[in-house]
Amino acid sequence: GVRHYKWEVKYEYKSPDCYKKLVITINGKSPGPTIQAQEGDTVIVEVNNNLLTENLAIHWHGIRQIGTPWFDGTEGVTQCPILPGDTFVYQFVVDRPGTYLYHAHYGMQREAGLYGMIRVAPNDPEPFSYDFDRSIILNDWYHSSAFEQAALLSSIPFQWVGEPQSLLIHGKGKFECSLSPSSAAGVCDKNNPECSPFVQTVVSGKTYRIRVASLTALSALSFEIEGHNMTVVEADGHYVEPFVVKNLYIYSGETYSVLVKTNQDPSRNYWITSNVVGRNRTAPPGIPPGLAIFNYYPNHPKRQPPTSPPTPPAWDNKDSRLAQSLAIKAHQNYTVKPPTTSDRVIVMLNTQNTIDGFRHWSVNNVSFSLPHTPYLVALKENITGVFNQTPPPDGYDFNNYDISSVANNSNATSSNGIYRLQFNITVDVILQNANTMSKNTSETHPWHLHGHDFWVLGYGNGKFDVNNHPKNYNLVNPIMKNTVPMHPFGWTALRFRSDNPGVWAFHCHIESHFYMGMGVVFEEGIDRVGKLPSSIMGCGKTKGLLRHN
Numbered sequence: 001g002v003r004h005y006k007w008e009v010k011y012e013y014k015s016p017d018c019y020k021k022l023v024i025t026i027n028g029k030s031p032g033p034t035i036q037a038q039e040g041d042t043v044i045v046e047v048n049n050n051l052l053t054e055n056l057a058i059h060w061h062g063i064r065q066i067g068t069p070w071f072d073g074t075e076g077v078t079q080c081p082i083l084p085g086d087t088f089v090y091q092f093v094v095d096r097p098g099t100y101l102y103h104a105h106y107g108m109q110r111e112a113g114l115y116g117m118i119r120v121a122p123n124d125p126e127p128f129s130y131d132f133d134r135s136i137i138l139n140d141w142y143h144s145s146a147f148e149q150a151a152l153l154s155s156i157p158f159q160w161v162g163e164p165q166s167l168l169i170h171g172k173g174k175f176e177c178s179l180s181p182s183s184a185a186g187v188c189d190k191n192n193p194e195c196s197p198f199v200q201t202v203v204s205g206k207t208y209r210i211r212v213a214s215l216t217a218l219s220a221l222s223f224e225i226e227g228h229n230m231t232v233v234e235a236d237g238h239y240v241e242p243f244v245v246k247n248l249y250i251y252s253g254e255t256y257s258v259l260v261k262t263n264q265d266p267s268r269n270y271w272i273t274s275n276v277v278g279r280n281r282t283a284p285p286g287i288p289p290g291l292a293i294f295n296y297y298p299n300h301p302k303r304q305p306p307t308s309p310p311t312p313p314a315w316d317n318k319d320s321r322l323a324q325s326l327a328i329k330a331h332q333n334y335t336v337k338p339p340t341t342s343d344r345v346i347v348m349l350n351t352q353n354t355i356d357g358f359r360h361w362s363v364n365n366v367s368f369s370l371p372h373t374p375y376l377v378a379l380k381e382n383i384t385g386v387f388n389q390t391p392p393p394d395g396y397d398f399n400n401y402d403i404s405s406v407a408n409n410s411n412a413t414s415s416n417g418i419y420r421l422q423f424n425i426t427v428d429v430i431l432q433n434a435n436t437m438s439k440n441t442s443e444t445h446p447w448h449l450h451g452h453d454f455w456v457l458g459y460g461n462g463k464f465d466v467n468n469h470p471k472n473y474n475l476v477n478p479i480m481k482n483t484v485p486m487h488p489f490g491w492t493a494l495r496f497r498s499d500n501p502g503v504w505a506f507h508c509h510i511e512s513h514f515y516m517g518m519g520v521v522f523e524e525g526i527d528r529v530g531k532l533p534s535s536i537m538g539c540g541k542t543k544g545l546l547r548h549n
């Protein structure tokens, strides 16, 4: 079938955490409307950019865009931005069942609230059963605008955007208004109904499938439903071998389905919580937990649970996060076996750098910058001179680089060069983490690949050894995902097939980190890409094509 949506995107004052801010809404909502479709459906979204003075692009996160690489929604990679006042029509097939996302992919716009969920129902029975199907999108929330943040990150000396002011559960949070400057009187109102907590009402004795997704700008999260275990059954649209957790670690760009049995005392409500992990949530002023209510019917939905919210794991307990990453395996009846060998191995050392006085993130000493003409159009239409033809390196100086020392790689450069992949080969990517420019610090980075699902072959601490570590790859039941964490001072090994003609971004899903250059782009099978729609053109050197047409 065909699912047709009409979206008006605009700025509105909203108080999702009681603090009034300009928020990007879709048809008046943030998070935006959930796209509901059946496996194999065509989804058509007519987007009207009513942001008045700002460009726009929307990415369909986890949808591979097979045959429609021009509708991936990645500004600068697959399309020109949608100009204010313009209407852009995205049209693509949701070829796999599962839980996916959408969000802005222009500048740091996602931070302003343009995000939502895509739920694709399966044609075949699923390997688990449940009574009700519910969704919860997690986010973190800043009071500064995407423009302020971009200006801070682009200043000399570098100014970091800092930690978020609050955590949102399904678009609702609670900022402590007394912490806001006095100039903000009237801006923060704890009694504003817009920031009353999200309530998930349940009936006793049932099984709930809860689709949990994270679209945080920065934070890794621990998600928990007080007193209830969760059985993880789906990750990024793939069935996993069920495993039970008390708290679910979830990184920006990931989706999970968990099964929850409402088997606790039904005479009360319970807390639903999210907490920052991987960054110091306790440093003043601190990042309070996201709180929502798991409401057992017929208790009043606003009745506070009688207990305090559960204590989250220590923010720096990275062993338990690595353990959960390692626990996720493909479902035994739905395992897609990876190729046993690869044709190309790219080791990506992730570092912070200073380039011409600006702070950046780099892969193998190259910090990514977007071109003014989208790669897809430039490559398909043979427009020359729009991006650097030198690809970034396939590795780094393994013998001489110490990943546990403060980064001082002073010879980093900025480039919009890309990796050109031979079509239909098996590619391994090893994400190698390292110390940042601060002592004894290595951060968690969720990496997201457009246009593909990849197998996650392994994780490890320390330096990845190309000669030995591949011997321990999980080639039996590795999970397939589109987003995966790279843990502090560790490595993550991925494998994918370069079988989807197009140009695809692969980047850290932390909004400020991608802005600072933490990404790469892959091209594969450009000669097999069909005729590009002219709607993706209009910027940079694509203007010439429009005149020709």
Ligand SMILES: O=C1O[C@H]([C@@H](O)CO)C(O)=C1O
Pocket: 160, 436, 437, 438, 443, 513
């Ligand atoms: O990119 C970043 O910059 C800061 C810090 O490293 C320097 O202030 C931080 O925590 C990041 O994630």
